[in-house]
Amino acid sequence: MPLSGEAIRLMNLIDDVAVTLRRVLAAAPVLTAEERARVAEHLHHSRPNADDVIEALNAR
Secondary structure, eight states: OOOOHHHHHHHHHHHHHHHHHHHHHHHGGGSOHHHHHHHHHHHHHOSSOHHHHHHHHHTO
């Protein structure tokens, strides 16, 4: 079954998120321990997160 344009756009957005996360991983080593902790805490509390999206996608 072919994918709709909307599904393809969403998959492209997911790829963009993965690129952003790779940039975070690449920059992490140059941060201080305090900066890494603050960025990690910020990521931990950001909503919606990947788990929220996966749950919504699986619920339908």
